[in-house]
Amino acid sequence: MKAGLVGFGQSGKTTFFNSLTGQSAQTGGGRGDKANLGVIKVPDTRIDRLSGIFKPKRTVYAEVLFVDVPGSRGKGGGFDSATVTALREADALVLVLRGFAGFDGLPPDPVRELADFESELILNDLVMVERRLERLKKEAGHDREKVVLDKLNAALQAEIPLRRVDLAPEEEREVTSFAFLSRRPLLVVLNAAESEVAAGVPAELEAAAADRQLGVMIACASIEAEVASLVPEEQREFLADLGVAEPAAARLIQRAYALLDYISFFTVGEDEVRAWPVRRGSKAPRAAGRVHSDIERGFIRAEVMRYDEFVQVGSEARMKDLGKLRIEGKEYVVQDGDIVHFRFNV
Ligand SMILES: Nc1nc2c(ncn2[C@@H]2O[C@H](COP(=O)(O)OP(=O)(O)OP(=O)(O)O)[C@@H](O)[C@H]2O)c(=O)[nH]1
Ligand SMILES: [Mg+2]
Incomplete structure (x- = not known):
């Protein structure tokens, strides 16, 4: 189970990734091509509480693998092939939108970025579906697959992402191997400027996400990075100064975990209190x-x-x-x- 931090270039994905994993992958300017990988513990106050009761030798949290996918540098905002490959390998997508002024003072436009990103996912899937349908015209059989692909094609033509198309389990089986991008569950994270994070998700973005039936949250990557480097007492003070109640990291990880459609069950005892991830x-x-x-x-x-x-x-x-x-x-x-x-x- 792998959650991808995805989005357009320079939206703060690697900054988030570093704050979540404690790694120090390169951010900003000299951008590396390679995706960064890190295993992250899923914070869970229930495990903390059980651990307090049993006082076990070991306390083990559920874990999620995060991959930080570099933004595409294709012209016109299209995904390049390395990005597409990395996206296909992720089971769920956490879309980081730029909410702070970009490098030449470029004003943020997260609503537009969200629309563009969805369009890219849809376009990539559409190309795959059309190619396959074209191919199937020349081949006998594959009737069931064709029926499903026609259904998906109609949705994509209408700019509906495939995650919103209901498929019966046997229909799903016909097309799982395509690993369609717009079928991946998606969480939207607005990477807001330091001065704006306390105000919450702007109404415009809230509405755009709701329209698309997507969950949305706000966080500031540079604050998260700073918080991650402080001891707990200092963290609280630092956040209070900014008018922020708590760091966003725990919530972000928990929501990514839920997005992957995993739940946790617990085993308890004197030796170990442990959260086990299992598919819902x-x-x-x-x-x-x-x-x-x-x-x-x-x-x-x-x-x-x-x-x-x-x-x-x-x-x-x-x-x-x-x-x-x-x-x-x-x-x-x-x-x-x-x-x-x-x-x-x-
Ligand atoms: N002001 C501000 N700057 C940020 C924030 N998050 C990231 N940045 C800056 O934005 C630039 C890009 O950040 P990265 O984390 O490298 O962005 P990225 O999305 O990983 O970029 P690519 O991998 O190239 O797609 C860096 O110079 C960061 O310091 C933020 O919350 N506020
Ligand atoms: Mg990066």
């Missing part, structure tokens, strides 16, 4: 397989507590007495915040 909709044996393949193979049952109930009650024994420790079988769909003990036999 996964059943208990699959979730068990995250912990160990033996547990999936020998799965008998899952004993499940709700996080919020557990922290109110405070102990597993009392949860049991209260009948709040549920026994779930193979068909159980694991929920975000479930505390799980797997029973297995190998």
